[in-house]
Amino acid sequence: MTTPITDPPTQSALERLSKAGQPQTLRNCDLSALNFSRLDLSGWTFEGCNLSHADFSSTRLERSHFKGCRATGANFPGADLTEATIDGGDFSNSNFRGATLSSANVMRCKMTGTEMTEVRALDLTVHEVLFVMAAISGFSFKKSTLTQIDFSEADLRNCDFRETVFEDCLLQDARLHDCRFEGADLRGANLGGIQISDSKRYKGAIISKQQAADLLSQLGLQVF
Numbered sequence: 001m002t003t004p005i006t007d008p009p010t011q012s013a014l015e016r017l018s019k020a021g022q023p024q025t026l027r028n029c030d031l032s033a034l035n036f037s038r039l040d041l042s043g044w045t046f047e048g049c050n051l052s053h054a055d056f057s058s059t060r061l062e063r064s065h066f067k068g069c070r071a072t073g074a075n076f077p078g079a080d081l082t083e084a085t086i087d088g089g090d091f092s093n094s095n096f097r098g099a100t101l102s103s104a105n106v107m108r109c110k111m112t113g114t115e116m117t118e119v120r121a122l123d124l125t126v127h128e129v130l131f132v133m134a135a136i137s138g139f140s141f142k143k144s145t146l147t148q149i150d151f152s153e154a155d156l157r158n159c160d161f162r163e164t165v166f167e168d169c170l171l172q173d174a175r176l177h178d179c180r181f182e183g184a185d186l187r188g189a190n191l192g193g194i195q196i197s198d199s200k201r202y203k204g205a206i207i208s209k210q211q212a213a214d215l216l217s218q219l220g221l222q223v224f
Helices: 011-020 196-202 209-217
Strands: 025-027 045-047 065-070 085-090 105-110 125-130 145-150 165-170 185-190
Touching: none
Parallel strands: 025 045, 045 065, 065 085, 085 105, 105 125, 125 145, 145 165, 165 185
Antiparallel strands: none
8 A cells, every 4th residue: 555645746756666567656746738648547536736737637536536736727628537536625617528448436526617628428426416517518417316517608509408307406407409308308407597498408207386377477377
């Protein structure tokens, strides 16, 4: 078992540790703007670290654990985060374009403005995440249960929400063009004042009586 590293390692030290093939724990380190690109950091733990503007492009991060990190503006394009965990912290304006997040867990964190297009994410688990103004177009949430997710003003075009269950989620002012909602349960979603003109976007979804009443009230009808 390795001793947690608390002093910020140099770039050369990171490369040596990566080549050693032994998972490391970095705790409360300032790693901002460091270059981790293409290193093998499988199984590494980053706890309470400053990763702002760090570069993880095409980095191997399978089974890695990010706990309570500040990673605003960090770059993960093409990174492999299979079975990784992101628990807490701030990943606002980070870039995960083209990353792999299959069987990963993302929870209790802020991802405002995050770029997540072209992400491969089979069996991804997300809950209590702020995706406000995030770019997540083309993402598949099929058969997922989404709990306390804020998608306000997010770009969700072409997302697949078939058979997805929404629990205490926000979709207010999200871009939902060409999304699929067949079999989705939207009763636990705040749709931000759904309009008749928007209703066709939710074709095949399950909505609550109150949501239905809001729609029919625009036609001058009342539901009792």
